[in-house]
Amino acid sequence: MSDRRALVTGASRGIGAAIAQALARAGHPVILNYLHGGESAQAVRESIEVAGGEVELKPFDVADADASARAIAELLADPRPIGVLVNNAGIARDAPFPALERADWDAVLATTLTGFYNVTRPLTMPMVQARWGRIVNIASVTGLVGNRGQVAYAAAKGGLVGATRSLARELGKRQITVNAVAPGLIDTDMLGDLPREPLLARIPLGRLGRAQEVADLVAFLASDAAAYVNGQVVTIDGALSLVEVG
Numbered sequence: 399m400s401d402r403r404a405l406v407t408g409a410s411r412g413i414g415a416a417i418a419q420a421l422a423r424a425g426h427p428v429i430l431n432y433l434h435g436g437e438s439a440q441a442v443r444e445s446i447e448v449a450g451g452e453v454e455l456k457p458f459d460v461a462d463a464d465a466s467a468r469a470i471a472e473l474l475a476d477p478r479p480i481g482v483l484v485n486n487a488g489i490a491r492d493a494p495f496p497a498l499e500r501a502d503w504d505a506v507l508a509t510t511l512t513g514f515y516n517v518t519r520p521l522t523m524p525m526v527q528a529r530w531g532r533i534v535n536i537a538s539v540t541g542l543v544g545n546r547g548q549v550a551y552a553a554a555k556g557g558l559v560g561a562t563r564s565l566a567r568e569l570g571k572r573q574i575t576v577n578a579v580a581p582g583l584i585d586t587d588m589l590g591d592l593p594r595e596p597l598l599a600r601i602p603l604g605r606l607g608r609a610q611e612v613a614d615l616v617a618f619l620a621s622d623a624a625a626y627v628n629g630q631v632v633t634i635d636g637a638l639s640l641v642e643v644g
Contacts, residue, residue: 414432420617533565562577
């Protein structure tokens with residue numbers, strides 16, 4: 399078991415839950431953040447504990463600056479460092495741009511982009527002082543190539559990509575790496591009731607991605623084996639993004 403704790407935001411289900419489980423298997427005590435879905439978060443906690451891992455539930459809204467500051471301060475009271483941060487929390491409020499309400503635009507950017515700021519900033523100096531850290535931001539291929547009806551989501555994820563590259567340049571000299579993972583179409587409940595056949599037709603590999611595949615990539619980027627990987631945006635999309643820009 400490592401003494402480097404791992405904080406995963408938005409981790410009660412889907413990709414976030416898989417990431418929390420993967421980091422626990424890698425030996426990290428995991429801090430599982432969520433806002434909604436307490437029962438799902440408890441189920442993730444139980445799955446980690448049954449497998450012999452250590453996990454702490456920490457519900458707070460990453461979009462709320464004060465709530466985030468309080469939660470991070472409480473977590474930092476533990477002498478064990480938070481060496482791994484995975485910014486996974488994000489929401490989508492899809493609509494054609496003329497129909498996109500201001501409240502939806504604000505909510506998407508507040509959770510994904512401002513949430514990144516609220517959680518990452520107070521953890522930066524402790525990582526600098528420890529001279530070790532891994533920050534992994536969960537972006538999206540939509541933030542790289544765009545998508546109809548997802549202007550807000552693309553703007554938020556694209557902003558996260560820019561923040562990743564800039565922060566990597568700032569923190570690299572302190573042995574802190576900052577990378578982004580850009581999933582494509584992953585088989586989670588975020589896809590909702592969308593018909594699968596049209597989606598599969600867009601993907602050269604002919605299938606949806608699995609949350610576990612994204613989680614395994616994140617676990618690698620959080621490991622010592624990825625010490626020289628910094629400032630990268632790694633797509634995991636079955637070559638979907640190549641087709642979208644082709």
